[in-house]
C-alpha cells in the first residue's frame with residue numbers, strides 16, 4: 001500500500017538501526033519521550049526498542065485521550081446517561097474504562113442506561129434528528145485531532161436548530177501537556193527530547209511546539225506512525241542532541257505542514273474556548289489544557305444544559321497509570337500488569353485503550369521478553 005509498505009521495510013529499519021548505533025555516544029544516555037499513544041503502539045508492535053542501542057531509551061507519554069481522562073469525568077458521563085431522557089453517544093474505547101466503584105459505561109448500559117457506540121459525531125447528530133423526543137449527548141474526548149469533527153457537529157446542530165443535541169466536552173491540548181511534563185514537580189522525568197505527535201500536528205502544525213526548544217532547550221521531531229518514521233525521528237533526535245541543537249523538526253512532511261490545517265484551526269477557534277484548568281490523569285490540574293464551548297454555542301454544552309458536576313474520584317491505589325502517563329514508570333513496574341489487570345479485566349485506563357502503554361505491551365507480548373534494563377545488566 002502506497003505510503004505504508006515502504007515505511008515498514010525491515011531491511012531499511014535495520015539499516016537505520018546500524019546508523020543509529022554508529023552515531024550514539026557511548027558515554028551518555030538518550031531519553032526520548034514519544035508523546036503519542038499511536039507511537040507507543042507502533043514501538044511495541046514493530047519491536048523497535050529491540051533495534052535501539054541500550055543507551056537509547058523510549059519513555060511513554062500521556063498522548064492517549066482515553067487514558068488521561070480522569071475517573072470523575074467518566075462518573076459524570078455515567079450520571080448523565082442514567083437520566084431517562086438522555087441518549088449518551090460515545091466512541092467504543094470509552095465503554096470499558098473503569099469508573100468509580102467498579103462501574104463503567106458498559107455496565108451502566110447493561111443496567112439499562114441508553115448508551116450508544118458511534119463511529120463519528122455525525123452518527124450522534126443523526127440519532128438526535130431521528131429521535132427528537134430524546135436528549136442526545138455526545139461524549140467528546142480527544143486531542144486536537146478529534147476536535148474538528150466535534151466542532152463540525154456543533155456547527156451543523158446550530159444550522160439545523162437541533163435543540164436536543166449537546167456535547168459533553170473533554171477535548172484536551174497537546175502543548176499544554178508537554179509543558180506540564182517539563183515543569184512537573186513530582187517525579188519529573190529527565191528527557192533529552194520528544195517524538196512529536198503525527199495526527200495532532202496535521203491539525204496544529206509545528207509552531208505550537210516552539211516553546212519546547214526555546215524555553216526548555218529540548219529538541220522535538222514530529223513524525224509519522226510507521227516504524228521507519230519512528231526510527232528516523234530517533235536518528236534525528238540523537239543527531240540534534242550530539243550536535244547540541246534544540247530545534248523543532250518535521251519528519252512527517254508528507255502529512256504535516258508547518259502551519260497545520262488552518263481551516264480546522266479556524267473551526268476550533270470559532271466553536272471552543274480555553275478552560276482555565278482541567279484535570280488529567282497522571283498530570284493533575286493543568287492550566288489552559290482543555291477546551292469548552294464558547295458562550296455563542298452554550299446551548300449545545302451538556303455541562304450547562306444538565307448542570308453536570310464532576311465528582312472527585314480516585315484511581316485504584318494499586319494502578320500505576322498516573323506514573324506511566326507522566327513517563328515516571330513503565331507498565332512492568334505495576335504489580336497488577338498481566339496478572340490481575342489484562343485487557344479482559346482492566347483495572348486502569350492504560351489497559352483499555354489500544355493506545356494505552358499497558359495494552360500495547362500486553363498485546364505485543366513485550367512482557368515475555370527481558371526488559372531493556374535486564375538486557376543492559378546481562
Ligand code: SF4
Nearest residue numbers: 320321334341348358
Ligand atoms: S497494568 Fe493495569 S493497573 Fe497496572 S498501570 Fe496498567 S492499567 Fe493500571
